[in-house]
Amino acid sequence: MRIILFLCLLISSVLVAQDDVLAKEYYKNGNFEKALIGYQKLYSKSKSNITYIKQIVDIHQQLEQYKKAEAFLLEIIGRTNYPAFYVNLGYNYQLQDMPEKANENFNIAINSLSVNPNNAYAVARSFQDYALLDKAAITYEKAMELKPTLNLKLPLAQIYGENGNIEKMMLNYVDFAQNNPVSINNIKRALNSFISEDSNAESNVILRKLLIKKIQQEPNVLWNELLSWLFIQQKDFNKAFAQEKAINARTQDGLVRIMNLGKIAEKDTALDTATSIYNYVIENAQDSDTKLMAFYDMLQIKTKEVQPDDFKDLQNTYLELFDTYGKFAQTLNLQIAYAHFLAFYMNETDVATAFLEDALKLPLNATQKAEIKLELGDILVLKEAFNKALIYYTQIQRNLKNSEVSQMARFKVAKASYYKGDFKWAESQLKILKSSTSQLIANDALDLKLLITDNKYEDSLQTALKRYAKADLLAFQNRNNEAIALLNTIIEEHKTEPIIPQALYKQGQLFEIQKKYDNAAVNYQKIIDNYNDGILVDNAIYSLAELYLYHLNMPEKAQELYKVLVFNHADSIYFVDARKQFRKLRGDAIN
Secondary structure (H helix, E strand, O other): OHHHHHHHHHHHHHHHHHHHHHHHHHHHOOOHHHHHHHHHHHHHHOOOOHHHHHHHHHHHHHOOOHHHHHHHHHHHHHHOOOOHHHHHHHHHHHHOOOHHHHHHHHHHHHHHHHOOHHHHHHHHHHHHHOOOHHHHHHHHHHHHHHOOOOOOHHHHHHHHHHHOOHHHHHHHHHHHHHHOHHHHHHHHHHHHOOOOOOOOOHHHHHHHHHHHHHHHHOOOHHHHHHHHHHHHHOOOHHHHHHHHHHHHHHHOOOOHHHHHHHHHHHHOOOHHHHHHHHHHHHHHOOOHHHHHHHHHHHHHHHHHHOOHHHHHHHHHHHHHHHHHHOOOHHHHHHHHHHHHHHHHOOOOHHHHHHHHHHHOOOOOOHHHHHHHHHHHHHHHHHOOOHHHHHHHHHHHHHHOOOOHHHHHHHHHHHHHHHHOOOHHHHHHHHHHHOOOOOHHHHHHHHHHHHHHHHHOOOOOOOHHHHHHHHHHHHHHOOOHHHHHHHHHHHHHHOOOOOOHHHHHHHHHHHHHHOOOHHHHHHHHHHHHHHOOOOOOHHHHHHHHHHHHHHOOOOHHHHHHHHHHHHHHOOOOOOHHHHHHHHHHHHOOOOO
16 A cells, blocks of 8 residues: 555656646747646646746746736735745736836835844845845845844845945955854855956955955954955965964964965965065974975975075075984975985986985885985986886886876876887877876876877988977976077978977977077967967967066057957867956956
């Protein structure tokens, strides 16, 4: 008996679901008469279903059957206690150009809050359904006035945002966050739709003034956090730093937030600010691990910027750190960074190798040993001892199968093979890496594989590809002038071969490293003009746009190039960034 009852219920629910789908399909296709029959059938089986009621009313209105809609709503209102239906009834009168009767019913809905303020959400949502945003806002505000424990500031903020009242929107978002601190990230996402990188934009100014006023009237680290976030969006990292220091002074929660700000500033090439932040962490951190992380990040910046005359001073900084903190697992990242500096900047490869071999004797886990061996392999590639480098990389693959560091080692095997002209073996390794769990490794592997595949058949000796691989190696060895010269030879002597755009692009990147931005711009423009159907054209467009924007002070030209990417290269990996930059330069709020 129970089984029969269950089957009956199951069949009934399936039939209702089918009727629902059919009614929706009729409505979607504009077949309102059939949709009405469908929803009336559904309503007859579930007379408390608000969705079916609203759909029947809407269809009557679509068919201009306002009297039928009115009669139906009055019947519903007569037997239910759901004040939101008065909004539907009022809107039905509004459609008939009967404003007095419309407002009469709207007011009945709003005044119902005096009996039960909890009706606010249903009533306000009904107003929103008809784009009556002012009345929806009045509904929420009245409900909170009648019942202060209700926190309806989030939907109220959304209404003000839709209505274009930015100041009230932001005030309500901020007030909501005050009572719900766990929602802070959601509030930031909501505000982000109205904030731009321009600190003078109206929305930015409104939010900044609002938060500063809050800080002055009722100090709360929440306001400092939001103000710091705003400054970060504007790339005012020094101002964000000031807010983060204020937060740290009050909470004493550690320096993680400040370290994260340093990384954001560094990524955005605000290197002086990032260095100041790391120095602050070094001076104020209570534990050595945090200090060492800050030292590492600061020295990474100094290494990128260091000039040959200052090599010795930077070396001494590393050595002083080892004197203070020792050469243990705790300082391993610094030890590897120091060895890299010795080999790639000071050309002391033997000293660097011996230093790392000593580090391998420390009590380390398998991953830490693998990181040392990766650097040892890189130093051997620097010395063009490719076969010895492959031994280290292969050891990592064998000892840490399927790990990310193992995948990096496989990529380095492919890269070393490519450098020495063994393109067949390099390709075999790169095919495996196409499915790497690391998207960065997978993308790099695909780029290198395409380079080899597109150029290995051009001539039996593979002269141009071998020359390009050599130039790539020279760049890896920090011998950029020699790399540029060799790329120039390729460009001059292999004019008809498909490797030319790759050579132009690589040379442009090296010019950028040398801060020869005009030269880089010439190269990127040549790719755009002469190889517009090639796979590197979107790279060239984006790189040239970035040059115009950040180094050549030509924002109008940058905007035009971003526009080209947005409208002509929607499948480009640069599409999202290009769209953001284009909108910013056009004056839109950045989402």
